[in-house]
Amino acid sequence: MSRAIIGRGPIGVTSETPRIDMSTSLGAMQLDAPVLTASGCAASGRELDEFFDITHLGAIVTKSIMMHPRAGRPTPRMAETPSGMLNSIGLQGPGLDAFIETDLAWLEQRGARIIVSIAGSSVEEYVKIAQKLRYVSGFDAIEVNISCPNVEDRGQVFACNPEAAAQVVQAVRRHVDQHTPVLAKLSPDVTDITDVAHAVVRAGASGLSVINTALGMVIDVDRMRPALAGVMGGLSGPAIRPIAVRCVWQIREAMPNIPILGMGGIRTGLDALQFILAGANAVSVGTATFNDPSAPIRVQRELAQALHERGFASLQEAISFAHRAHDVPEPLLAQFTVDESDGDPDGANEDGKEITEIVVRPADDVVDEDRPVAEVVQIRRDTGTEPFDQYKDWAADQAPEPVPDGQ
Amino acid sequence: MPIQLRAEVLDVRKAGAYSVLSLTAAGMPELARPGHFVTVSMGGEESSMMLRRAFAVYQVKSRGVYGGTLEIVVGVEGKGTQWLSERRRHDVLDIVGPLGRPFILPKERVPCVIVAGGYGSAAMFMLAEQLRDRGCRVDVVMGASTESKLFGVLEMKRASSKLIITTDDGSAGERGRVTDVLPGVIDKSEAAVVYAAGPMGMLSAVAAIAAEHRAYSQCSVEEAMACGIGVCMTCVLPVVGADGVTRMVRSCVEGPVFRGDRVRWDDVGTIPSDAFGAPVVEAS
Secondary structure, eight states: OOOOEESSSOTTOOSSOOOOBOOEEETTEEESSSEEEOTTSSTTSTTGGGTSOGGGSSBEEOOOBOSSOBOOOOSOOEEEETTEEEEOOOOOBOOHHHIIIIIIHHHHHHTOOEEEEEOOSSHHHHHHHHHHHHTOOSOOEEEEEOOSEEGGGTTEEGGGSHHHHHHHHHHHHHHSOTTSOEEEEEOSOSSOHHHHHHHHHHTTOSEEEEOOOEEEEOEETTTTEESSTTSEEEEESGGGHHHHHHHHHHHHHHOTTSOEEEESSOOSHHHHHHHHHHTOSEEEEOTHHHHOTTHHHHHHHHHHHHHHHTTOSBHHHHTTHHHHGGGSOOGGGGGGGGGGGGSOSTTOOTTOOOEEEEEEEEOTTOOOTTSOSEEEEEEEETTBOOOOGGGHHHHHTSOOOOOOOOO | OOEEEEEEEEEEEEETTEEEEEEEOTTHHHHOOTTOEEEEOOSOTTOSOOSOEEEEOOEEESSSTTSOEEEEEEEOOSHHHHHHHTOOTTOEEEEEEEESBOOOOOSSOOOEEEEEEGGGGGGHHHHHHHHHHTTOOEEEEEEESSGGGOOOHHHHHHHSSEEEEEETTSSSSEESOHHHHHHHHHHHHTOSEEEEESOHHHHHHHHHHHHHTTOEEEEEOOOOOSSSSSSSOOSEEEEEOTTSOEEEEETTTTOBEEETTTBOGGGTTSOOTTSTTOOOOOOO
16 A cells, blocks of 8 residues: 655554644744734733643743723623624723733733734824833833724724824834834734735834734624624634735735734634645634633644644744745645555556655755745655656756655 | 542433433532532533532432442433533533532521522522421422423422412412512521522522511622632622622532522622722723
């Protein structure tokens, strides 16, 4: 029976915890692990720490904090929707000072990596928060939530206007420590998300969080009025995942080197893998945490398993892989080897020789995004070592690698 | 400290309009106190229902063949609870609990009154038992719209010192509402504490009656929750703190049991203008 190998080991080895290098980075922020919480879905980590060790995550992204205490919106604040939920919390929070004294202090003492999410209703408010955070230690990066209504612009959301978004990011960038990475969190509710991405990067964003919730609405048909007191709300959960993956993909196409924190409906390790393959350097788990308080750490575990099964030795190798996939034969090609004992697989095996193994081997030293990860494909047949015709050109200049035994 | 576990359904039995689910829950019975709740995820791992549903802990057994079991009462209100009521023996559920702040029990042997609306009574059996174990007299008022919506009448008869039933349609007990009979019950027993669970309107009225009678009230609220563990800020309501300041507090972690005189019942569903962090209304 013929067999396909993708990567260094046989596919489907699941009995042991895969040893995958899961480290990654968001610009200057080095992360030991690629899964983070999503802002607003983990408070400040303390509640989730009762379910799993939050220091095992890449980082905690805290709920967006504003300058002053804020009571938020009236209830109902939430409505369940197909594969998701709509929320209109209204950024309830204790204000920056209390946040620094209690939440941030606790997280720091706990030893977690921390990304502080900030929000404001005017550029001035973002500036004040940034100025204050400049003299606060213990956190690793700032995420700028720009999906807030701008009171100075008739409530227009900053994130929906490239200039307004850039203004906020520039203001924050100027006032925080120059070594602090600043991530801008983008809204999907725009015509071209790459326009906003370019604008905020020019304004000094060191990375992008993609995406925030999508604006939505539910009518309660019993009460015959909007289900939320706030009328409209942010849609999150698996329902928006394809939109989020698309946004990550588009931004990665447009900006090959910008660090991306991908999020939007990630519920499983395979969901997270989609974001990584689409170009995210790390991912956040949000709404799924409401469904399963252990979701972030479970997703991280499942992601490691999924990478291992696909032959990646490290997360780094998988980042943006889908963009390079045209350079690499589909691993799914391996599927046809399953039935080869019956004869020609898809007529591809022209000379009638049986293909026994297809090895897609991730290269050792690949960290450069511009190089394909799985750059060597070697096809060994029982009766010869000639490269398979359709890959002849492709594999011609590759030095043949010893085929791992794998048995 | 809540725990998350995969619980096997041991038994599902009908009780009037409700289903009682008996679940394996090793470790939870030891932690659960009256007024605690658990959350259950709906529809399996690929479910399109992302939000867990919350249920009061009805009964617990810490010993036995299954090493700890827990019971919840499910009333069908939507597709989630419909799905849950269709679970059968050996099905597995993801449960988290015990959650929330439980009822506070009196140190002394004071007379108590328990008021339960609909399947709000689910939370009250453990409470009644523990109060009576302390030597408290426990009068119970159970009410519902109709007889089939009452939960656990016979059982409560055993657990209480005296049980009074009211139904809106008069199909069982006295016709009327729990609040019609409550003042008389408090007067007669000279109750020091009134415990209540049920719809918000009922809790509001019970809290007012308790206050009139100078009784301390403890109300377990029903607010829509998304996470149940304190991270989402969905289930807030205005509650006055010991410092006199109104805050929008989470009913899942600061509740679900609140002092009746501390909840601003009339302002539930709003942000009172004097609440901590309320929007500043600018004079124009």
